[in-house]
Amino acid sequence: MIKIGIIGAGRIAHVHARSVSAHPNATLVAISDPVERAASALAQQTGARWTTSADELISDPEVEAIIICSPTPFHTEQILAGVKAGKPVLCEKPVAMDTDTVYQLEKNLEGLDPTVMMGFNRRFDPSFAKIHDLVDDGTVGKVEQVTIISRDPAAPPPEYIATSGGIFKDMTIHDFDMARFFLGDITSVVAIGQNLDPALKDTGDFDGAIITLTNAEGTTATITNSRHCSSGYDQRLEVFGDRATVNADNIRPTTVSVSTGTATAAKDPYLDFFLTRYEAAYSAELDEFLAAITQGRKPSPDVTDGRKALEIAEAAETSARTGTIVHL
Amino acid sequence: MIKIGIIGAGRIAHVHARSVSAHPNATLVAISDPVERAASALAQQTGARWTTSADELISDPEVEAIIICSPTPFHTEQILAGVKAGKPVLCEKPVAMDTDTVYQLEKNLEGLDPTVMMGFNRRFDPSFAKIHDLVDDGTVGKVEQVTIISRDPAAPPPEYIATSGGIFKDMTIHDFDMARFFLGDITSVVAIGQNLDPALKDTGDFDGAIITLTNAEGTTATITNSRHCSSGYDQRLEVFGDRATVNADNIRPTTVSVSTGTATAAKDPYLDFFLTRYEAAYSAELDEFLAAITQGRKPSPDVTDGRKALEIAEAAETSARTGTIVHL
């Protein structure tokens, strides 16, 4: 049993707390959150002890591994503190709001033999992971074109968007990591931003985007984003190779289909909340983190993966704002 | 080019006339129908000559092969006349309204080396035929359970039903032949009839039925029939074997699907007219008839297949009326 401490007691901390509690090889021992009520509430639900100090949790001798669910600005310092305390760290994405901060972290981690995993949960989605396996085992052949459709069920309020860092860092960041999962390092980025939603007109941010990424071999990944989708959380992936095309479809709550005089085989709307849609992915992500610890190896994706997704997001923002193709 | 004469100028004769006209190896030369206006109209459309006498058409020296589309009571005598004239015959199903009449025909045909094909067009439907191929090539393994769903889009008027011979001879007859296509000879029949449609209450006929057929090896075929289906013409087939399960789904006019906030992936209603639904089957049926003639072999299915489907229909009627399992 690996003893886990969670920094943060917000929504995503609750997800991780549940995953840890349900996991046969892990147990949740400590929670920290500067908001006392939040920390104590989650502690009570899980039977863990709590503190308002992240430092206290990090240095708690009983805590063997740390999951960071604090706000983004705290990530790099807490990762570094965790590593210095000799503890494996799983940190929610993004690593930071800008790549310079991550470079600084990478530099600080040099020589410390860090075990740090970034929470790009979608790599662990059973369907996306299976497509990756089908590439690895040769079923797909040489990957030529990756197509990602990623649309949120409904736009967040303008206030959220104002502090989100923009659509590319806030939303597409997941898709950039997914593109890297299949293409590796990206060499060029071109992004077209859209302003179609009147409610978001004044935010200055895009509410839709088409981004095409290329790697050195000429493989492309095309990402289609929207802040809204009438049918739910639209999360699809297609990988086209010279031997096969593989697709992951959306997830629905049941397998029921209805046929009437006006429409046939009509199915449920998609699951429309990211925590439900990616529930299995969060659980499989924790598996990988714990397995890496147990086996004494480095987990993946790591801080560098986090930084590279951020670099693509910055390039996409530049491309969309200037109308140029950006080379990395 | 094989020169074809068609007996009858009704709806199904029009279908065959079009198939013959479009076929690269056949040409339509003559039409007969006692109703002068019907015969001349179809003749004009196709460029064939016409007559009100079936006998005249049968003995027409230019006519090399005959397609019989007359009312059922005329089938057996016209088949016999065609065979005696030395001509291959394709006859619409059913052979007759009762099995005794067919036995008599079979007896009369003995020694005449007849080339007679019965128009069980569904055997030639590309999807059903492909499933048969998948059985033949071993993909399915040993066939264990055949499931046929066969529902008409809408019930015919009570007047039609009054002279139809009953649901089993009028509608299920196709499904009985389909069951024989996969099971061969049937040894037991149990049928449950339904009277659910108030509009058909007074006809004395069933408007729905569940029939289970068995062959000597214990393979089953289960047929579900209804005179109506809100989504169109519901024609599905599943063959379950010990190596694979294979299905044929309904046919829709387009491949479009619509996803909204209340339903996703909703498709078109099914094609709802049997001539449209089985258009490709009628065409492939003619191919087989012409190929058999050209290659000097017997076409399939034949008169005996027609009689055996009729025997099952009679057994089903008995089973549904008496509440017993009928052994053949």
Next chain:
Amino acid sequence: MIKIGIIGAGRIAHVHARSVSAHPNATLVAISDPVERAASALAQQTGARWTTSADELISDPEVEAIIICSPTPFHTEQILAGVKAGKPVLCEKPVAMDTDTVYQLEKNLEGLDPTVMMGFNRRFDPSFAKIHDLVDDGTVGKVEQVTIISRDPAAPPPEYIATSGGIFKDMTIHDFDMARFFLGDITSVVAIGQNLDPALKDTGDFDGAIITLTNAEGTTATITNSRHCSSGYDQRLEVFGDRATVNADNIRPTTVSVSTGTATAAKDPYLDFFLTRYEAAYSAELDEFLAAITQGRKPSPDVTDGRKALEIAEAAETSARTGTIVHL
């Protein structure tokens, strides 16, 4: 928090123990199993206390509700004891191996105001439950024909079958309850049994079956069973009404489909273990049990539902053995 005791510590007890542990409104306090090692192992995993005596658990004052997971022969006496102790009971199906025993139980329960729920978990499967909702809300219209395909992934060993009570009580019992879920009381049963699997030839039991049930209104339910299915656990339901046809498809581990030069849109095999396939159903079943307790109402399905499914199973056995339609 409702405090639960579980009688039995076998495979299905583990499923219920997990559901109870994960449930926000229930807590597992006690386990009983005559096999000391089994009882203590499950107790250790869950933090509950244990005993080898079911009676002790039933009379334990802290235990507020009981889940019976013992072998079938113990069900009726434990249900009765639980009810007499004033405790709500959720009992795994079947109630007993024969209907006489259940009649006796029903008689003994008279006047005791029992709260007993039978664990027909499939009624709580999200897809099947949704279809029931679509009937209730009028989407389907008048139900005319129910089609149930229910095939196990692989046959159990002959030794299991020898003591199973036969395919109708052991396997089809679930489908009989599903039929009753939509048709209510059944008035006639006709069953065709199959002996196709050489490995099961000597068991004297059927390894496949086609059963058609009818209710007083003439609605039919057709069940197709097999002890094996190459693609996994094949569990489908179609309800055909005069306004709509609704289907529940099989469940697969991912939404991935693969398209190559020989096949397109090929999906995963089905989940092939009943506990995984019906995981959500077991959880929803517990919800209903707890909700009924909290709301002070009777849960459904109850002992009478259990007895009626058993009656149909006995009628099916008679029908298949004698080749007759059995009226209830």
Next chain:
Amino acid sequence: MIKIGIIGAGRIAHVHARSVSAHPNATLVAISDPVERAASALAQQTGARWTTSADELISDPEVEAIIICSPTPFHTEQILAGVKAGKPVLCEKPVAMDTDTVYQLEKNLEGLDPTVMMGFNRRFDPSFAKIHDLVDDGTVGKVEQVTIISRDPAAPPPEYIATSGGIFKDMTIHDFDMARFFLGDITSVVAIGQNLDPALKDTGDFDGAIITLTNAEGTTATITNSRHCSSGYDQRLEVFGDRATVNADNIRPTTVSVSTGTATAAKDPYLDFFLTRYEAAYSAELDEFLAAITQGRKPSPDVTDGRKALEIAEAAETSARTGTIVHL
């Protein structure tokens, strides 16, 4: 009956000849082709007369409407000649190999009241046309993102590519017209070209491409092209609007699906020949041409549509070669 003359006797002329022959309101009276053998062969098959001179066909007083199937360099002069002869013209795409030539034609047609339709057959594909209807009737809501996947089954020989005008004019031209069908005039184009197929390396042409088009309202159309696809002719369309997302899937020869122990619901590969895939579209295109003639209105799409698709192709070539976004 409208009397039709066809200029050209190659592969696509055969398609149109068949459509005209099968059409109830048209009859084929004349064929022209400088290759005598080609002209006479098609004439013999169809019963039309033939000539080696396109001018002779155009001026033939019996010819009421003209279908141009000659090589592209002849299109503009033959369109002009047909219009000057007072005859409606249906011309295969592209209008010309460059936009200057089309501008010249448009100028020459001014004041002549021309009835000229360009053969962008895909607009008439039943599935794509239905999606257009679903936009028109408001089902889709405001169109925001159009996604076109368009892959050929197999690359043509390098010799063909050498004279094809490049992938954008030869292949994507259809997709550009489809994008215009939904977006109207395009204001910006960005294209990423791929060179992945070793066999085509020396042609200097791209063998894959990702193109994103935008109109003045900010609606996008993203086109993914490849010269090859292992599963057949991959032709899909998705239109995402604020009320619904609608998709057109590929077309398969049957509705059969196969489920085994390794894959379930596996379907046929797609139709892999464009004439078979778009057979219904060619026929519906002729319907529109004849209907426009009969109703005395202008058919659509017209020469200007042809020129605008060509302009996008030229912009795409520039974008892909220079790595810039091109504004129109």
